[in-house]
Amino acid sequence: MPSAPIDRAIRRRGLMLVLSSPSGAGKSTISRNLLESDTSFELSISVTTRARRGSEIDGRHYHFRTLREFESMRDNDELLEWAEVHGNFYATPRAPVERALSEGRDMLFDIDWQGAEQMRDKMRADIVSIFILPPTMRELKGRLRRRAEDTEAVIGARLANARAEIEHWRDYDYVVVNDDLDAAFAQVEAVIVAERLRRDRRPGLFDFVQGLLGEKLD
Ligand code: ADP
Numbered sequence: 001m002p003s004a005p006i007d008r009a010i011r012r013r014g015l016m017l018v019l020s021s022p023s024g025a026g027k028s029t030i031s032r033n034l035l036e037s038d039t040s041f042e043l044s045i046s047v048t049t050r051a052r053r054g055s056e057i058d059g060r061h062y063h064f065r066t067l068r069e070f071e072s073m074r075d076n077d078e079l080l081e082w083a084e085v086h087g088n089f090y091a092t093p094r095a096p097v098e099r100a101l102s103e104g105r106d107m108l109f110d111i112d113w114q115g116a117e118q119m120r121d122k123m124r125a126d127i128v129s130i131f132i133l134p135p136t137m138r139e140l141k142g143r144l145r146r147r148a149e150d151t152e153a154v155i156g157a158r159l160a161n162a163r164a165e166i167e168h169w170r171d172y173d174y175v176v177v178n179d180d181l182d183a184a185f186a187q188v189e190a191v192i193v194a195e196r197l198r199r200d201r202r203p204g205l206f207d208f209v210q211g212l213l214g215e216k217l218d
């Protein structure tokens with residue numbers, strides 16, 4: 001994302017960007033595009049007890065853990081939020097988020113509405129949330145099938161859960177309908193550009209404006 005160098009030099013707080021959607025609406029695709037095009041974002045890698053899909057790599061897409069390992073992390077307060085989704089546990093490890101926040105870096109979270117709710121409760125000022133909707137339920141089903149990563153039974157359960165997930169669209173700051181991928185991605189980028197310009201996210205503006213006002217003109 002191009003930005004004027006002088007503008008970039010103004011110190012700002014990190015953005016905690018939460019993307020949620022019913023499974024299959026395209027949030028992983030949008031997340032991937034964002035991580036490729038905007039290198040200031042770091043992906044929060046969740047812990048999960050669900051089985052690894054063929055295309056997934058442990059430590060990159062998820063930290064795949066046993067139920068016992070998950071429970072031990074939860075009981076040791078190593079998780080910022082956790083939820084049961086589609087019969088498995090998912091959670092956000094606390095340490096990388098605290099590091100990113102203290103260093104003013106941006107983080108991207110691909111988490112469900114339960115996780116988004118817990119994150120808002122814990123760090124409201126830092127969270128920007130976007131809900132991704134599919135254009136139609138028929139297309140959602142088609143995308144889950146075309147992804148070809150899950151069995152028909154799993155796809156059926158995800159479709160049934162999709163309705164409950166969509167009910168939470170009102171809790172989000174922004175809603176993007178992912179019909180055409182490029183258009184949806186451009187909308188996500190527009191949200192990020194605007195949110196980075198928010199005054200309360202840019203503590204460096206105080207010094208910048210003081211510098212402006214103190215500038216001697218000949
Ligand atoms: P989610 O992370 O929300 O479960 P994915 O990003 O895995 O969803 O997308 C589900 C499937 O739909 C993938 O095969 C992806 O390539 C495809 N997809 C994503 N966005 C679009 C779109 N706008 N049009 C058509 N197919 C899409």
Ligand code: 5GP
Nearest residue numbers: 046082083085090091092110111112114115
């Ligand atoms: P999937 O199994 O398709 O990768 O993810 C299923 C759902 O779990 C998605 O809605 C995804 O956003 C959500 N999810 C993934 N990681 C986390 C997490 O760390 N916390 C929460 N609450 N949900 C997560």
